[in-house]
Amino acid sequence: MDLFDNAGMETVGIPNDSRGPLAVRMRPRTIDDVLGQDHLLAPGGPLRRLIESDSGDSGPSSVILWGPPGTGKTTLSYLIARSGARKFVELSAVSAGVKELRAVIAEARRHLTTSGAETVLFIDEVHRFSKTQQDALLPAVENRWVILVAATTENPSFSIVTPLLSRSIMLTLHGLGPEDIGKLLERAVSDERGLAGKFSLPAESKDMIVRLAGSDARRSLTVLEAAAGTTEARGESEITVEDVSEAIDVAAVAYDRDGDVHYDVISAFIKSIRGSNVDAAMHYLARMLEAGEDPRFVARRLMISAAEDIGMADPSALQTATAAAQSVALVGMPEARIILAEAVVHLATAPKSNAAYNAINAAIKDVRDGKVGSIPNHLRDGSVWASRQTGAGEGYKYAHDFPGHVVHQQYLPDELAGTRYYEPTENGYESQITPRLAKYRSIVDGEQ
Numbered sequence: 001m002d003l004f005d006n007a008g009m010e011t012v013g014i015p016n017d018s019r020g021p022l023a024v025r026m027r028p029r030t031i032d033d034v035l036g037q038d039h040l041l042a043p044g045g046p047l048r049r050l051i052e053s054d055s056g057d058s059g060p061s062s063v064i065l066w067g068p069p070g071t072g073k074t075t076l077s078y079l080i081a082r083s084g085a086r087k088f089v090e091l092s093a094v095s096a097g098v099k100e101l102r103a104v105i106a107e108a109r110r111h112l113t114t115s116g117a118e119t120v121l122f123i124d125e126v127h128r129f130s131k132t133q134q135d136a137l138l139p140a141v142e143n144r145w146v147i148l149v150a151a152t153t154e155n156p157s158f159s160i161v162t163p164l165l166s167r168s169i170m171l172t173l174h175g176l177g178p179e180d181i182g183k184l185l186e187r188a189v190s191d192e193r194g195l196a197g198k199f200s201l202p203a204e205s206k207d208m209i210v211r212l213a214g215s216d217a218r219r220s221l222t223v224l225e226a227a228a229g230t231t232e233a234r235g236e237s238e239i240t241v242e243d244v245s246e247a248i249d250v251a252a253v254a255y256d257r258d259g260d261v262h263y264d265v266i267s268a269f270i271k272s273i274r275g276s277n278v279d280a281a282m283h284y285l286a287r288m289l290e291a292g293e294d295p296r297f298v299a300r301r302l303m304i305s306a307a308e309d310i311g312m313a314d315p316s317a318l319q320t321a322t323a324a325a326q327s328v329a330l331v332g333m334p335e336a337r338i339i340l341a342e343a344v345v346h347l348a349t350a351p352k353s354n355a356a357y358n359a360i361n362a363a364i365k366d367v368r369d370g371k372v373g374s375i376p377n378h379l380r381d382g383s384v385w386a387s388r389q390t391g392a393g394e395g396y397k398y399a400h401d402f403p404g405h406v407v408h409q410q411y412l413p414d415e416l417a418g419t420r421y422y423e424p425t426e427n428g429y430e431s432q433i434t435p436r437l438a439k440y441r442s443i444v445d446g447e448q
Contacts, residue, residue, distance in 0.1 A: 022188060022225035065150065065173055071215070088119070101136050120146070134160065177215070202239070211291055
């Protein structure tokens with residue numbers, strides 16, 4: 001537990017020790033120094049009002065900040081504390097218990113009564129608090145004995161108790177984009193609190209750090225600091241790509257996210273999954289992740305692969321890919337690599353079928369070629385009076401009223417009668433569809 005009294009508010013949470021980590025030294029001191037999160041820091045926004053308000057103002061009392069690592073959750077809590085002569089208390093949900101929590105709240109009440117100053121209670125990883133611990137916060141938040149700033153990397157709807165959610169404003173932080181990460185690196189190189197202009201960062205080295213950092217600002221500064229240390233050990237001042245590679249103990253993978261190599265690797269990745277070569281697929285996944293490819297991009301391609309190349313041969317493949325995409329968005333790197341690997345194993349080893357893919361392509365081609373025809377009258381909507389006058393809906397056979405819930409009836413327009421778009425394979429689950437579909441088509445077409 002870290003306590004900062006009012007006397008230290010000028011620099012609360014921002015150590016002056018030049019030996020501190022670069023990510024700490026470069027923590028923004030003002031709201032205008034914050035990169036990214038423009039959607040939350042616009043003039044009049046709840047977060048900006050809270051940061052810029054004085055103690056006792058009628059701004060939002062408590063907030064829950066949800067976002068991936070390195071997006072500024074801790075920084076924003078410090079900025080809130082610095083405004084309005086507020087006291088700052090930081091707890092980690094990993095180590096703090098109910099006893100520590102109640103002690104902080106009691107002290108905050110006493111401080112509010114005696115001095116009128118508010119206390120900002122920052123709880124990192126609040127999703128790790130049990131229901132009992134979260135419930136212990138309710139009176140303090142309800143009565144504004146503390147201004148709660150709770151940070152979490154997990155969806156608050158699932159990890160935070162409803163009463164606490166209803167008493168707070170939930171704000172979603174986005175991962176920083178490449179442009180913002182680049183600006184942060186340039187600032188760290190030149191700023192007196194950072195590298196103070198002692199090193200230069202060529203474009204290729206900066207781009208590599210941006211790729212490696214993903215959307216994590218803290219990680220970008222950590223890599224930069226390590227690379228600068230390697231450069232200094234060589235007695236040089238220019239941070240090279242080799243310095244970055246050596247500093248983080250990975251090879252500099254030739255990979256341009258906007259160039260040909262990007263498309264070649266992702267193409268090889270998808271084709272390896274399609275070809276059921278799980279080892280090759282894992283290799284290309286590793287190449288992308290080590291080169292700093294956005295894991296969310298990889299997850300999106302896995303969803304497409306599950307639908308296009310596996311389809312109904314294993315319907316659960318799309319469920320796995322979708323779950324992986326959602327999990328990657330919540331967790332971020334480096335743990336996201338495990339989730340993506342699991343999805344790759346499922347997809348690469350699953351039975352394959354592109355029958356659904358072929359079906360929609362063939363249907364779209366017919367539509368684009370003008371093969372649309374008129375909807376059979378008995379299938380039209382007869383619920384509107386004007387439509388009923390034309391006989392819309394008349395003669396429609398309700399399938400559930402017939403044996404097997406299938407009935408002889410025309411569904412396609414006359415011009416397309418008898419057309420077959422979907423032709424299932426004999427692979428995986430789709431092999432069970434083939435005889436059932438043949439039976440259904442026979443009944444619908446009046447052949448039995």
